[in-house]
Structures are given as C-alpha cells and as structure tokens.
Amino acid sequence: xxxxxxxxxxxxxxxxxxxxxxxxxxxxxxxxxxxxxxxxxxxxxxxxxxxxxxxxxxxxxxxxxxxxxxxxxx
Numbered sequence: 001x002x003x004x005x006x007x008x009x010x011x012x013x014x015x016x017x018x019x020x021x022x023x024x025x026x027x028x029x030x031x032x033x034x035x036x037x038x039x040x041x042x043x044x045x046x047x048x049x050x051x052x053x054x055x056x057x058x059x060x061x062x063x064x065x066x067x068x069x070x071x072x073x074x
Contacts, residue, residue, distance in 0.1 A: 008046045013054045020047040 008016065023044040027037060 008043075008050045011047075011050065013051055013058075016047045016050050016054070020044055020051065023047070 011019075023040050026032065027040055027044070032040060
C-alpha cells in the first residue's frame with residue numbers, strides 16, 4: 001500500500017521544498033509520459049506557491065519583530 005501524499009497546505013516548508021526537489025529531478029530525467037509530467041508539474045507549482053507563501057509569512061514576521069525591537073530601543 002502506497003503512503004498517501006500529504007496535502008500541500010499542511011506541509012512544512014522543509015517537506016514541501018524536499019518534494020519539490022524530487023519533482024524537478026523527476027521531470028529532468030525525461031522518463032515520464034506527458035500525462036505524468038503534467039501531473040508532476042501541477043504538483044510542483046502548488047508546492048512552489050506554498051513555499052513562497054511560507055517564506056513571505058516568515059519575512060513579514062521577522063520584519064514585524066525587527067520593527068518592534070527598534071521601537072523598544074527608542
């Protein structure tokens with residue numbers, strides 16, 4: 001029995017990025033049918049968007065924390 005693939009939205013950045021790397025390697029191998037390649041590409045797009053969202057969120061949190069520290073220094 002195959003392990004179910006976790007939904008993208010519930011994945012950590014590290015999990016999503018690791019799967020995205022696997023997908024890129026799989027697509028670069030040119031050993032997939034067109035249908036499989038399209039499925040990999042679509043999954044990769046979802047993973048890339050999820051990673052970007054998580055990075056944007058982390059950047060915003062760092063910026064807010066940094067601004068809070070600057071105000072405390074005044």
